[in-house]
Amino acid sequence: MRHTPPRSAVTLAARVALLAAYAGLGAPRAALAQSPSNAPAGDAVFQRACASCHVAGAATAPTPAALRQLAPEAIVTSLTSGRMRVQGEALSADERRAVAEYLTGRTVAAASTSATGRCAVSPPLGAAALQEPGWNGWGNGAVNTRFQSSSQAGLAATDVPKLRLKWAFGFPGVPAARTQPAVVGGRVFTASEAGDVFALDARTGCTHWVYRARAAVRTAMTVAPYAAGAGATRYALYFGDGRATAYAVDADTGRELWTRQIDEHPNASITGAPAVHDGRVFVPVSAAGEEVRGGRLDYGCCTFRGSVSALDAATGAVIWKSYSIPEAPRPRGANANGVPLFGPAGAGIWGAPTIDARRGVLYVGTGNSYADPPQPTSDAIIAFDLRDGRVRWVKQTVPNDVWIWQCPPRSPDNPNCPSAQGPDFDFATSPLLTATASGRDLLVAPQKSGIVYALDPDAAGAIVWEYRFGEGSALGGQWGAAVDGRVVYVGSGGSQSANAGGMHAIDLDTGRRVWHSPPQPKLCRGGAEERCFAAQGGAVTAIPGIVFSGGSDGGLRAYSARDGSIVWQVDTNREFETVNGVKANGATIDGAGPVVVNGLLLVNSGYNGIVGRAGNVLLAFEAR
Numbered sequence: 001m002r003h004t005p006p007r008s009a010v011t012l013a014a015r016v017a018l019l020a021a022y023a024g025l026g027a028p029r030a031a032l033a034q035s036p037s038n039a040p041a042g043d044a045v046f047q048r049a050c051a052s053c054h055v056a057g058a059a060t061a062p063t064p065a066a067l068r069q070l071a072p073e074a075i076v077t078s079l080t081s082g083r084m085r086v087q088g089e090a091l092s093a094d095e096r097r098a099v100a101e102y103l104t105g106r107t108v109a110a111a112s113t114s115a116t117g118r119c120a121v122s123p124p125l126g127a128a129a130l131q132e133p134g135w136n137g138w139g140n141g142a143v144n145t146r147f148q149s150s151s152q153a154g155l156a157a158t159d160v161p162k163l164r165l166k167w168a169f170g171f172p173g174v175p176a177a178r179t180q181p182a183v184v185g186g187r188v189f190t191a192s193e194a195g196d197v198f199a200l201d202a203r204t205g206c207t208h209w210v211y212r213a214r215a216a217v218r219t220a221m222t223v224a225p226y227a228a229g230a231g232a233t234r235y236a237l238y239f240g241d242g243r244a245t246a247y248a249v250d251a252d253t254g255r256e257l258w259t260r261q262i263d264e265h266p267n268a269s270i271t272g273a274p275a276v277h278d279g280r281v282f283v284p285v286s287a288a289g290e291e292v293r294g295g296r297l298d299y300g301c302c303t304f305r306g307s308v309s310a311l312d313a314a315t316g317a318v319i320w321k322s323y324s325i326p327e328a329p330r331p332r333g334a335n336a337n338g339v340p341l342f343g344p345a346g347a348g349i350w351g352a353p354t355i356d357a358r359r360g361v362l363y364v365g366t367g368n369s370y371a372d373p374p375q376p377t378s379d380a381i382i383a384f385d386l387r388d389g390r391v392r393w394v395k396q397t398v399p400n401d402v403w404i405w406q407c408p409p410r411s412p413d414n415p416n417c418p419s420a421q422g423p424d425f426d427f428a429t430s431p432l433l434t435a436t437a438s439g440r441d442l443l444v445a446p447q448k449s450g451i452v453y454a455l456d457p458d459a460a461g462a463i464v465w466e467y468r469f470g471e472g473s474a475l476g477g478q479w480g481a482a483v484d485g486r487v488v489y490v491g492s493g494g495s496q497s498a499n500a501g502g503m504h505a506i507d508l509d510t511g512r513r514v515w516h517s518p519p520q521p522k523l524c525r526g527g528a529e530e531r532c533f534a535a536q537g538g539a540v541t542a543i544p545g546i547v548f549s550g551g552s553d554g555g556l557r558a559y560s561a562r563d564g565s566i567v568w569q570v571d572t573n574r575e576f577e578t579v580n581g582v583k584a585n586g587a588t589i590d591g592a593g594p595v596v597v598n599g600l601l602l603v604n605s606g607y608n609g610i611v612g613r614a615g616n617v618l619l620a621f622e623a624r
Contacts, residue, residue, distance in 0.1 A: 040095045042102025049091060050099065063529070067103045075100035075175075117169075117580035119206040124252045125235050129185030130223070133598040136182050138220040138273040139480070142355035143433040146482035146593060147542045154599035157545030159623035160558045160568045163601060166622040167205035170582030171196070174616050175608035180273075180539075180592030181618065182221035182237075188602065189237050189251070190618060191217035197239065197247075199254060202600060205579040205620060209254035216242035220273035220352065220592065223251055224281075226314055236313070238281050240270025246283045246311060258316035265304045267293070272430070273352040275362065277386070280319060281311040282355075282362055286348030291370050294404040294416060297337045301404065301416045302345035302370035303329045308353060308362070308384055322389035324349060324366045324382060325375050332372065335415050343371030346402070347378040350477075351430040354443075359457060360386045365427025365445055369402040372418055378402075381431050381445060381453075381461055395461030398425045398449055403474070424474035425449040429539065433457070434483045436509045444508075446478045446490045450497075454488075454511060465511025469504040471497040476611045479591050480539030482547065484561065487514055489547045493537020495611045501534035503549055503559050517564035522553040523571045524587070524613065531588070531613050539593030548601070550589025552612060556603055572605040576617050586619065588612030599623065 046054075046064075054064060067075065079088030079096045088096055101107055130136070133152045139145055150156070171177055171192040181190040187208065188200040195213040200206065219240045226248070228234040235251035244263040249256050262270065267289030275282045287304040294301035306324035311317065324347040332343045346369040353362040361383045369378040380396040401422035411417035431445040442464060446452040450470030455461040473494030481490040488506040492499075501519030506512070524532035533552040540549045546567070547559045554573035557566050572586030586605030590612050595602040600622055606615020 040092070040098040042098035042100075045091065045095045045099040046102055049087065049095075064103055072100040072104040072106050075103060076173075117205070117207050117578075119201055119204075119208050122208040122252075125185035125187065127233070129235060130225070132185055134182070134184045135595045135597050136184055137222040137275065138180065138352035139354070139430055139432060142275060142277060142357070144352065144354045144430040144480075145432045145434055146480055146539060147484050148596045150544050152598070153543040153596045155543060155596055155601065155623060157543070157560075157567075160546050162623040163558075163568055163570070163621040164624055165576075166600070166620045168576040168578045168584065168620070169198075169200060169205050169580055169618040170576070170578035170584030171616040171618070172582045175606070175614040176612070177604035177606040177616055177618060178218040178591050180220040180604070181595055181602055182223055183595060183597040183600075183602070184223040184235070184251070187251070189221040189223065191221070191239060192616075193218065195241065197237070197249065197254070199251070202597070202620075207580060211249050211254040211256070213239075213241045213247060214243060214245055214259075218242070218271055218591075222274050222276055224276040224313060226257070238274045238276060238313075240274060240283055242269045244268035244270055244285055246270065246274060246281065246316065248281070248313070248316060260311055260316035260318065262309050262321075263307060265290075267304055271350050275353040275355055276313060277355045277357065279313050281313050281316075282353045283309050283311060284349035284351065284353060284364055285309070286350045286367065288348070291346065291368075291403065292405045294370055295407045295414070297335050297414070297416060298339060299416065300339050301341055301343075303342050304345055304348070304370065305329070306346070306348040306366055308349060308364060308389070310386075310389060320389035322384055322391065324364075324377050325369075326377070326391070329371070333415060336413075341371070341415055344369060344373055344375050346370035347375060347380075350426065350428045351480075354430050354433050355386070356433055356457065361392055361457070362386055363431045363433070363443060363457075365429060365431055367426035367428070368422055368424050370404060372402055374400040374402050379425055379427065379447070381427065381443060381455060383457070383461070393460035395455055395463075397447060397451070397453060398423065401425055423449070423472070425472060426477070428477035429480040431455070432481060432483055434485065434508065437486065438509070442508070444481060444483060444488055446481050448472060448474070448476075448478050448494070450492075450494060452481060452488065452490050452506065454508075467504070467506050467511050467513070470494050471499060473497045473500070476500070476533070476535050476537045476552070477591065478537050480593060482540045482542040483508060484542050484544070487561065489540050489542055489561075491536030491538065491540050491549045492519070493535045495528075495533040495535040495537070495552060497535070501536050501551065503536065503540070503547065503564060505547075505561070505564060515564040517559055517566070520551075520555065520557070520566070523551075523555045524553045524573055531611065533611065535590075535611070538590045541594045541596060543596050548594040548596070550594060550603055550605075552588050552590055552607075554587050554589060554605065554613075556589060556594065570621070572615075572617075572619065576619070578617065582616075584617040585615050586617050587615030
């Protein structure tokens with residue numbers, strides 16, 4: 001899945017306006033003139049390796065004017081271990097540094113070794129850490145309802161208007177804060193696009209330990225017990241990285257326990273949090289990079305397939321691996337350059353698996369296909385057997401969605417592109433498993449199509465009801481709903497939509513509207529050119545009486561669960577003083593949702609990319 005609009009959706013006026021932004025590159029060139037004579041020329045590197053997307057593809061990639069707002073260290077990180085690592089692998093370390101300094105007009109600083117904000121003491125997690133108030137994994141438990149009870153939240157609806165900032169933590173050298181934290185035993189576990197994994201103190205934000213992964217980390221964190229020998233039980237932190245490597249590290253110390261490469265495809269990535277159940281770690285795999293490259297005549301589109309792997313929680317050994325597209329890619333001819341092409345491909349799994357222990361099943365949502373022929377498992381909810389990974393059933397909601405970045409609606413002369421470009425309507429999040437008041441189990445999942453579905457897990461995913469909450473858009477993910485046992489809550493994403501934003505409450509039993517809160521005035525300034533949108537596609541979180549939603553405009557809002565009125569709002573579009581001394585600012589809130597634990601509200605701010613503006617801060621609020 002790629003959060004970009006089809007080229008046909010971009011007006012000529014918008015394209016001209018975006019291209020006009022490139023005229024102001026004088027400052028970076030001035031900085032380049034001061035570089036050592038033997039250093040690579042940053043402008044030449046940019047023209048050779050970057051301009052085809054960031055100039056020629058201006059409508060679907062951040063402009064140089066937008067990139068100039070980033071720290072040069074953030075660009076280097078993105079090219080080295082982050083979202084642009086595949087493109088960055090073709091560059092030397094000096095070239096990555098040169099293009100970063102050229103674009104920003106600033107010098108890349110040396111990596112900081114500051115011990116600012118370290119905790120004075122780091123006691124181990126207690127034996128009952130998982131019984132204490134916490135938020136574990138993506139959806140706060142195996143069924144991913146994104147609901148927190150009163151006893152766990154420690155925050156009453158009447159206290160929400162009193163929320164004030166308690167502490168802020170800055171992620172060094174990155175342009176985005178994408179990793180949803182876990183809170184277990186009084187510790188906050190989170191990570192960054194630089195591959196740094198942090199254990200923080202929930203009350204003060206001080207740092208207990210830091211672990212460096214091999215690549216960017218954007219998955220939510222999952223904590224589970226493991227046997228440490230001699231009858232002792234300790235806790236492991238499970239997560240994945242941008243090179244499709246799964247990790248287990250000791251939650252007390254940050255010591256690496258094991259790593260496992262899940263997929264060898266060069267574009268493979270883990271974006272959904274691992275789910276842990278009955279001694280196994282279930283890991284999903286996606287690959288946005290291939291659908292970005294797939295339309296190029298120098299690339300053999302396409303060979304990636306989404307998958308889920310079951311690993312032994314103690315060792316990382318692979319127990320089974322199942323693909324979202326059962327058939328392996330096969331040759332399907334060649335393009336005009338003679339490059340062999342392959343298919344079927346795609347159907348990446350972006351969200352955390354949902355565990356149904358009673359039925360012995362795990363559920364995932366899949367994305368679009370990347371190459372013809374179209375598949376019945378793309379844009380679908382798939383039920384896999386927990387024991388052996390076989391497919392129990394598939395429910396597809398949008399057929400024939402084969403989509404590749406920058407391909408036109410029809411491609412008779414470029415077989416790299418699909419014969420008919422699809423709408424790119426992924427299921428980007430985890431389906432949530434819940435029960436109605438009458439005891440009927442339902443799977444609930446919002447889709448980029450602007451429709452949320454309730455499916456029957458006992459009838460091969462038959463649709464029980466569907467509700468339209470938005471227009472549908474290829475631009476912007478739909479990252480997660482929440483349910484309180486009676487009502488489903490979902491924000492309206494789709495940054496490309498004319499009416500993006502707002503919150504919907506839907507009756508769980510019937511699928512009928514309970515209330516709708518309209519989009520709010522944007523807190524950021526500008527329009528699409530500045531990536532300032534009203535969309536609220538990020539995951540929402542519910543506690544009794546309140547629904548929290550972060551917005552692309554940088555606003556964090558609390559809605560009354562009774563009528564949808566806004567009872568509290570904060571603007572995160574500013575610089576924050578951080579407990580670890582890192583310069584940090586907020587911006588777009590997207591993807592990961594708010595976390596509420598023991599009186600604290602935690603949220604990331606900053607989501608640099610096609611639909612978001614750069615930021616790098618984790619914020620903790622407390623009622624006072």
